Amino acid sequence: MKELIDLIDKKLDEYMPVNYPEDIFKAMKYTLMLPGKRLRPVMCIETARLLGADIDKVLPAACAIEMLHVQSLIHDDLPCMDNDDFRRGKPSNHKVFGEANAVLAGDALLTFAPQLIIEKSKGLSAEQVLRVIHEYTKFAGAYGLIAGQVVDIESEGGKLVKSPEETLDFIHLNKTAVLFRLAVRIGAIIANAQENVIDEFDNFAKKFGLAFQIYDDIMDEISSFEELGKTAGKDKNSGKLTYVSLYGLEEAENKFRCLIKECYDIIDKYKSDIFKEILDKLSQRIGSK
């Protein structure tokens, strides 16, 4: 997996130029190039590979998903949102470039990502590229990622339109699972997969995303700043709605293990070392606590 992450880092660097005005490109590139697990592009590329697509076909779209993810991190960290001064162990974007540039860097990544897909994707039909962009717009916007973020903010303010359980599901599905779903869906679409195969990977990503978010909730509860690379205990201190706050630590760990088991079951037949490694790593850390 290390090799794949290195390739993604190299491509992100290559795809993200620094032009005039430098401040905006540097701000975009700063958070993008902070070392990360690159889980979403890895899962996008691996899905495409498992379904028979050449890696060159999928690299631009995979990197575009990381750009979308980074955009959401930059805006999430803003003082008017989560107000987090650190990201991936470094000062967050607005601490380095100022709030105005951080807002604009996020905006710019949001439009640069589909631009990259259109300009750099090789060997795809216009219909395929268009479907990829369509998925991108649906999952990135008010029907996906942003919906999750809005309900998250509302719930922090104590405003719940639905029950706490439904609200939490909605947040986790839309704020976290949505980009994993987008990643595998795009990978499968680029590999020209059948609809039922796209759905199968989508289902995997949905469960993985929920497990990933519960893991995050658990870690926020029990970790230090050093382990997390960002301010720890924020959820607990802000009285935030999380799996841990709603169901307790033990039940959260049970739910997590159950979802990971379902993920293994779905992906088993594809004999993917990469997906196995991702699931192993995530589950071992909870297991060892």
Added chain:
Amino acid sequence: MKELIDLIDKKLDEYMPVNYPEDIFKAMKYTLMLPGKRLRPVMCIETARLLGADIDKVLPAACAIEMLHVQSLIHDDLPCMDNDDFRRGKPSNHKVFGEANAVLAGDALLTFAPQLIIEKSKGLSAEQVLRVIHEYTKFAGAYGLIAGQVVDIESEGGKLVKSPEETLDFIHLNKTAVLFRLAVRIGAIIANAQENVIDEFDNFAKKFGLAFQIYDDIMDEISSFEELGKTAGKDKNSGKLTYVSLYGLEEAENKFRCLIKECYDIIDKYKSDIFKEILDKLSQRIGSK
């Protein structure tokens, strides 16, 4: 033109739903539905009509450009940017929905606009839709609108990488002219126009955009809040780089008249009542001062 604006308003209302979570959709819709001149969609539709395209083909793309424009207004008005409490005579988005929702409403419009083009455009080939989206991503992002905004903010802080004249040109071209260019380019592309015709309309829009911004600079200098619908005299008070501050009021008016004349010359052969009306209205107001 009134009929066309009414149609655009009706379509914007129809295209922009209010789903769960309502706060984000309402925030998106609030600024979008404030009464405006709808100049960009009008120019997009009129260009397509002059070049032979049916109005149904172009309406979604035209409305998408208005959404992009509104997105930039919402983010521009944020406290960390221009910090403007009013827009189109009403409280700006963050004053009504809070800063977090205003940031997210802008983000959501930025992805909803191309989603709308993909989902609602009728009778276009996949290649055409893809080209429209490509133009959208290029002009909306760090190579267009956002570049203009960044250099504008930098220049306010006294940071000039290029000469004041070059900097001002860059800001006006990218912050203002860029969406008029996008509007007519997309209209022409949807009408399947030849490249030289696309360039001709692009050239018109560039000149119109510059004239429009100089008009805005002049109005900021000489108008009241009631005339402007937003806080007046902000540019002057903040020592902002504008045509008026750089060249003086008389030279700005001369430049404005010169650009408007060139616009008439380019568009004359198309015998467009709509474009004539737009140019007449803009130039009469400066003429009468």
